[in-house]
Amino acid sequence: MRLAAGQLTLDLAPELGGSIAAFEHAGVALMRPMSPPAGSAPHALHSGMFPMVPFANSLRDNRFAIGGQAYEVAPNMTGARLNYHGSGWQRPWQVTESQPDRCTLQLDETEEAPGYRFAATQRFILSPGRLEVSIAVTNRSAQPMPFGIGLHPWFPRHGDALATFAASQVLREDADFQALSLAPIPADQDYAAGREPPRAYQNRCYAGWTGSARIDWPSRRLALGITADPLFQHLMFHVPSHDFDTFCLEPQSNRTSAFDGVESGTPAPGVHILAPGETLGGRVIFTVHS
16 A cells, blocks of 8 residues: 655555565665665565554563553564564554545454454555654553553665664663663763664663654665654664664654553553543654655
């Protein structure tokens, strides 16, 4: 499914986790185009962006408890112990509205764990200078439950990309990327003044994100601004070990080990306890500068 406005085009793959297959300006990729390895079928993990719902990142040991009841989610990636980003990106979404420059996708009621149910929507609006993405999750459980949301875009380097964003702290993590503690941002991990993402594996959650980021591609004379609603308090910075030519800046409400503190009534920042039928939603805008 393709949307178009001015020099921008957006290709969506609703059946592949409600993901973006391509986002381009005059034929230049602004997000990684769908790129499955040779011999592999297309998958949301090969896309330009996919939704993170009903939580971003992971839960400590795949478990949480609320209202005296324990819940456990299943691992969802080959070789990984934890469930990453919930299951929304692994399920087909339905097109509920489509126009030449906008589209709404719906994820019907889904059970993440026995008794933990949700539904979700994404709305894409394309204009000549920007892409607006709204994401929302609704609690379909019979009791209050914790939720978080996020977007997981992948950006091409085009040889000389620079990333700029500011935050107040960085989250220290263990070998499973479970939260340990917040710490000041070291100089070599500070992107407030802009720097090239390292060509080495990175996976780092920034807290107190200002809600603004920018990617510059000097050789392409292009830049992409990212502006997120205040709901998105965290930004995950990621460089995959298998592809140093891409990197991720992921706006998300919650941090790693998302539901820590829910059982004691002190949820970690960015976690929202929704009553049955209640909805949590936010918007991220990608603005093109040429």
